[in-house]
Amino acid sequence: MAITRTTTRAVNGLAARWAEAWEERTAGGAASPDEGTVFSPVGVWPLLALLADGAHGAARAELAGAVGLPAEECASAARELLRGPATVRGLESALGLWTAPTVELREPWGAGLPADAHGRLSGDPAVDQLELDTWAAKRTGGLIERMPVEVREDTQLVLASALALRTTWLRPFREGPWAPGTGPWADRVLRGLSRTSALLDRVGVAETPDGHVTELRVLGDTAVDVHLLLGEEQMTAGQVLRAGVGLLDDRRRVVSGFRLPYGEPGPGLHVFRSPSTRPLPPLLTAETVAFDLQAQHDLLGLHRLFGLTTARDTREGHFPGISAAPLAIGSAQQSTMAKFAARGFRSAAVTALGAVGSAPPEPRWITTEVRAVFDRPFAFLAVHRHSRLVLTAGWVTDPELYPDDDEG
Structure with missing residues (x-):
């Protein structure tokens, strides 16, 4: 997996900060300190990097800070990370993007996505939810059966990643x-x-x-x-x-x-x-x-950690580099699982914005x-x-x- 040391440090840095932020939430009563958890920094990091590349103003600065790289380097680092798992046996990843008919992607931003990543939302939330749930299940080999975000009538864009690991x-x-x-x-x-x-x-x-x-x-x-x-x-x-x-x-x-x-x-x-x-x-x-763990993470509950504070503001658009349509982040979730057993380990994440013998000798x-x-x-x-x-x-x-x- 050809990933630079700079990108690795940035992703691992987010992992360490996420662990600390999760613990602060348990200490504050937002979650039980007796509960275990599992999370995937690799699942969320490239999404934040892609958003940073298409953002402007305060949203761009916050997202770049969460990613840990200058904003102008985020897109290439995200593509590097998304390509990496393809070289590792037993590790599969995918990126998915769905947009409403009214959202036209900017060419430079869209050109950096995998060729088969872009799909369209029909405008029918039930139909679109089924399509996204099917994508999540297929891309994780059934380890995660549903897309963690809910498609609503006002949903304009869904950016998602899927990661499945078996060893x-x-x-x-x-x-x-x-x-x-x-x-x-x-x-x-x-x-x-x-x-x-x-x-x-x-x-x-x-x-x-x-x-x-x-x-x-x-x-x-x-x-x-x-x-x-x-x-x-x-x-x-x-x-x-x-x-x-x-x-x-x-x-x-x-x-x-x-x-x-x-x-x-x-x-x-x-x-x-x-x-x-x-x-x-x-x-x-x-x-x-x-152990067999499952967890659901509301990333907006940790909006400062993930650089999504300004991007949540629906009073204005924050991603002119993605589309001319005004866009703000309305939900961001991650579903994760991990199973550690006698013969091996598997995990998955979908992120969307087991004699008696003789006397012994001396x-x-x-x-x-x-x-x-x-x-x-x-x-x-x-x-x-x-x-x-x-x-x-x-x-x-x-x-x-x-x-x-x-x-x-």
């Missing part, structure tokens, strides 16, 4: 019942996932301004990995997610499992000597939980074992391995129950 772990997990001994999940039997590896560099610890964070990288077969992030118990979701994004840009801050001291060097981490009857390589044991050798345990709320990032671009991010508070303990 299979290079080394699958073993699935079984798991009942954590302490913490918020101690009274539940969860769908536990565990595996062992000799690759200690898959785990590491970083010291951040808000506390230590343990990172476990789970590698997929499509150059997309999922990073599980466990912070210190006093750290908030936003702090852990922000730390995880920051580590993508500075891997030197991560102390690899090969260099960890004995004891408990990080959250959920235990490093110890283990007696063995034969010479063995170091061992990494990872224990975590399966042990003669000592091996090092690292155990990483994610038995309380943690964060995750789905990351393109080579560009380090954050595709999906989230916070896990409600893992899947093991089937025998599932009342539903």
Whole structure:
């Protein structure tokens, strides 16, 4: 996926700010702090960049600020990001634009869109809603069934993106019942996932301004990995997610499992000597939980974050570079999902504006074992391995129950 470092930093910067803004809303009572979430910065970023290219005045400045690039660079960066997923197996993306008959696109702006991206609204909200819902379901392989915005009689333009990601772990997990001994999940039997590896560099610890964070990288077969992030118990979701994004840009801050001291060097981490009857390589044991998340985000509820404050004002048009018709943003939504399981990971986003033997011999050798345990709320990032671009991010508070303990 050929994406410049500048674009990657801009998208990841939005991811970190989004995590912080989401946390502020939970602290303010707009959402429950006990709820998990999942969101896709890659889903919304190119839409904001395209809008910035066609905007003027305060709306243009606000959108460019949210994108993190000068307005004149936004369009080319958006096209770069939209082309990138085509080179990654298991990652599909699409852009869609629908306009009312009265909206004629400016040639320079429209020419930068994919050839098959532009459709027309019929003026019948029910017919148009069905068409857009069908597009969302098709572009995500059925992972998201509806377009997150509602088509109304006064809808003049809908700009949407769809992202679908599927990857299979290079080394699958073993699935079984798991009942954590302490913490918020101690009274539940969860769908536990565990595996062992000799690759200690898959785990590491970083010291951040808000506390230590343990990172476990789970590698997929499509150059997309999922990073599980466990912070210190006093750290908030936003702090852990922000730390995880920051580590993508500075891997030197991560102390690899090969260099960890004995004891408990990080959250959920235990490093110890283990007696063995034969010479063995170091061992990494990872224990975590399966999760299945869905979330709906009202982007206008965070209009300052996304640079949409002025663009909401319907008293005047803000996008003369898109069309001569006066346009303002009336709704902006994102529907997202993420599922982490024994064999792999999948996520999607549509954004629209699982012996008895003989007595053991006497042990003669000592091996090092690292155990990483994610038995309380943690964060995750789905990351393109080579560009380090954050595709999906989230916070896990409600893992899947093991089937025998599932009342539903």
